[in-house]
Amino acid sequence: MGRDVVPVDPSQPAVGLKKTKARGWIRLDSSGQDTILDVDKYAIMHRVHIHARDLRILDPLLSYPSTILGRENAIVVNLEHIKAIITAEEVLLRDPSDDNVIPVVEELRRRLPLLNNTREDHGEGKELGGQNDGEAGEEDESPFEFRALEVALEAICSFLAARTTELETSAYPALDELTSKISSRNLDRVRKLKSGMTRLTARVQKVRDELEQLLDDDDDMADLYLSRKLSSASPLSGSAAASWFISSPNISSKISRASRASMATIRGDENDVEELEMLLEAYFMQIDGTLNKLTTLREYIDDTEDYINIQLDNHRNQLIQLELFLSSGTVCLSIYSLVAAIFGMNIPYTWNDNHGYMFKWVVSLSGIASAVLFLLIISYARLKGLVGS
Template identity: 70%
Template sequence: MGKERSLVVLADSQAEMKKKAGSCRSWILMDAEGKSTVLDVDKYAIMDRAQIHARDLRILDPLLSYPSTILSREKAIVLNLEHIKAIITPEEVLLRDPLDDNVIPVVEELQRRLPFINSIREGQEDGNELGDQQDVEAGEEDESPFEFRALEVALEAICSFFDARTTELESAAYPALDELTTKISTRNLDQVRKLKSAMTRLTARVQKVRDELEQLLDDDDDMADLYLSRKLAGPSSPVSGLGAANSCPASPTIGSKKSRASRASVATFRGDENDVEELEMLLELREFIDDTEDYINIQLDNHRNQLIQLELLLTSAGISVSLCSTMAGIFGANIPFTWNSNHGYMFKWVVIVTIAFCTCIFILIISYARYKGLVGS
């Protein structure tokens, strides 16, 4: 009994360990300095760290098919754009599946872009001033909040991903369509059908991202909720809030926040504009495929009409030959007619007249078909 109990306890502990290991997921943490840390934690740790609900974290599950979504929460932005599944806070970014081939470029871009503002600030503290106007503008753009810069990187990454998929589809589609216009075969038609299916799927994916961005841009409240830094800085002390109330119109801090919010809106709009351009390219490719299909259908209809004309000619010739066979059958019957004897000289005339009559019947049928437009002009 003691051994059985120990085995049961050991099995339960192993099952519990497997369950915990199975619930853990791989995340990569990016802070404001661009430092990355790989985390193997469960969903409760992520929910507690980002302060989001379980239903928000469920959207980022790659095993579940959720549409592209950008959700703004109190202290985080939940981002689900195709393979980019991230949680953005005012101080850090959590990316799902960091070892994915499509996620690695996003991580590298975040490491390059996020700490850039810190280096500029350090350079300004050391006395290195930006003398060029372009550098000043670049420094102003880098003043945007952390969450907006991370969101901009994610939008640029998804646009680049769709651009690469569109380029691959174009490189495969145009040669196949050109080959199909010169030679119609089952293999070419099947290849174009597969390319059209791939293009339809890609168009649907781009359309989902585009709809989500348009819905976000059309709602001012949702756009304002993306400004996490302002929401966190909002509930400050009442005394400081009242003291700064009279100086709000001339406050450079408020002005910088507004300018940063406007720049973030422009950055998001640029990402949406890139998505629109990708969708237009896909629609142009789809229109080109539809035109090619129409051209092929016209050629197929032409060949079908030619086959019908050939069938009409063969049927008319068959009718004429059958008339000749009927005459031959009548004269070849083994019936004792009186005109069968001593009229051998009439054989050639009967044959000539029968052939001429059948030929006239054939010509009449073809002439009537041409008159009605059933045979080509």
């Protein structure tokens, strides 16, 4: 395995990352030292002892939803762009040159050495019988895998929260502009924002559901205690020990660190998952807050749609009013035309003799009656609220 590991040159970190952009892995141990791994999937499977179906979840070419799986010797983490395998002593992170993954790598480099050194100092203080700060001591009891998992959860929650903030910054002004002026451009802009919000909501919902599923099942959370399982299985048999030495030569260091990290837990209940439960609850509340923001934005979009529909209904009513006016005018003109046509026919009538003035009076009176009827129709429409004043 040594010939597959290429150490990172501190003076040229970017070059090393670019070489493994397509399918590279980066390994970070408990001391914060990072190493670029250019190996195939079989070497990864042999190193961390997981099945091919678990490694397939981390394939960037395949679309798998966000998930956190606890295995015998590793935690498989697939959270959007964060695809990692966490063991009791190291973190294997995929595609370290990705723009979204680089901050995660930097955070692991920054936090793991500090936390590890603090844990060692706290352990030495215990041996000497010294008394350390209560909060620091409580922090130092967290196993390595929980610290690495916390970095991944913090990164994905911050990433989704940032995307939600960007969406809110673009959506609310666009919705207000659409409310003030309905146009094809504004409608298309809001349509795109709504599509993006729907996709982002689905991503946030999946992460939230995964955390909620873990919190609801104590057995699944217990599977994530790798240090506890490693320390309880420290007396290895001959074949098992040989297999472990091949994949991970620092067995003695692993057993001692895992035993020290989970000493308080082993003395208590084996099924005690309170520490992990508090960790998951913190980020569950954070991702739930992000989902609530998206829900509020969706409600604002729905309210805007209702307002737009009301405006469209108002325009439709105005068109109906115009149609009513035209129909009323047509009826009045039809009455006038009917009277004029009857008295204007070239047919001899006995009652028409010496009464030519009657034609003029009747036609005039029919025109006046038509105009009065039109005014009465408009007054009735205003009275019923069908026409604005």
